[in-house]
Amino acid sequence: MYDEDDLTVLDDIDAELESPLDTIEPLDAESVAPAPDPEAMLALLEAPETQQRMLATRAFCELQDERAIPHLIRLLADGCPLVRVSAAYALGRNPSPTAVEPLIVQLNRDWNGYVRKGVVWALGNCRDRRSLVPLTDALKTDISAVRLWAASGLAQMASVGYEAVVASIPPLIEALMQDPVAAVRSNCAWSLGQLCRELPSNVVYAGAIDGLIEALAEDEDLSVREDAKSALLRVGDPRGLQIIETLEMEGI
Known part of the structure; x- marks a missing residue:
């Protein structure tokens, strides 16, 4: 774009x-x-x-x-x-x-x-449902400065409702895995942590936790790994907490 x-x-x-x-x-x-x-x-x-x-x-x-x-x-x-x-x-x-x-x-x-x-x-x-599509598009297609805040903006869908939260998570996971800019990936991790707190334990929630765990274990940037860890701690997911404990025991 x-x-x-x-x-x-x-x-x-x-x-x-x-x-x-x-x-x-x-x-x-x-x-x-x-x-x-x-x-x-x-x-x-x-x-x-x-x-x-x-x-x-x-x-x-x-x-x-x-x-x-x-x-x-x-x-x-x-x-x-x-x-x-x-x-x-x-x-x-x-x-x-x-x-x-x-x-x-x-x-x-x-x-x-x-x-x-x-x-x-x-x-x-x-904090409006109409903001979801333009924020998602910006996260996927705009310059890095705009993607940075589009990632943060999607966290506000937590105040909009369940459907908006569910729709926000896949593009955030994709950007967390693929965006070339570490700061954008960090903001995606933060937003996923915010949104997961509004979800029941379902397939969408599990996918977000998987993405955060992968970022924690594999992202090349320390700040992204730290933000993924903070998001998992904020959510309090047992699987995420277990991975954090294992990585700390291994000195990673």
Whole structure:
């Protein structure tokens, strides 16, 4: 879907995985009060100047005010990518069912990887069944920075319901086994640990435990193995606990 040479991908993978908001230049101390005034920020969401819209959208990454939601949805399509990414993050802080479809539309059309990353984060925070397919697609096809948060976002399906949890697990297992980026695999392990806690002991649950055990025993990256171990400990699955004990006794 997206090429790893996307214009927004940075020269090294660590930089790519940083937060989009980390790349925005700090504003002057006089420009942003420690506690932004919601009324003033609401007005600036309609400002014609890009810098003022950016200031306002960034403020709602901290503030929660449902009055901002329609404006933030509109700003997802702003001409400035820094406004778009801030609007996405702000909608993640102010989740609403009305934002889900606009976020999905923007995820599918935005050329900017940082914006898509923010959108994926917001979709996860919306905890909505409609987010499942776009998050799954992003985990399979997008650049690594977006896949990273798509993996985490799928953990939020635990709040949506049993069917959403069941549908989230196979793509997470696949990415845990196959994704070339260790940080993405780690997030998959964490999400599987979260989702397994919501499942009865069935075939889907067993498949997730199998995936975590395989990652624990065979992944080449220490951080992935540690996250798989933490997930198994969190779930408390007897088979997983036995494997952990065996590996520790063997000094692995």
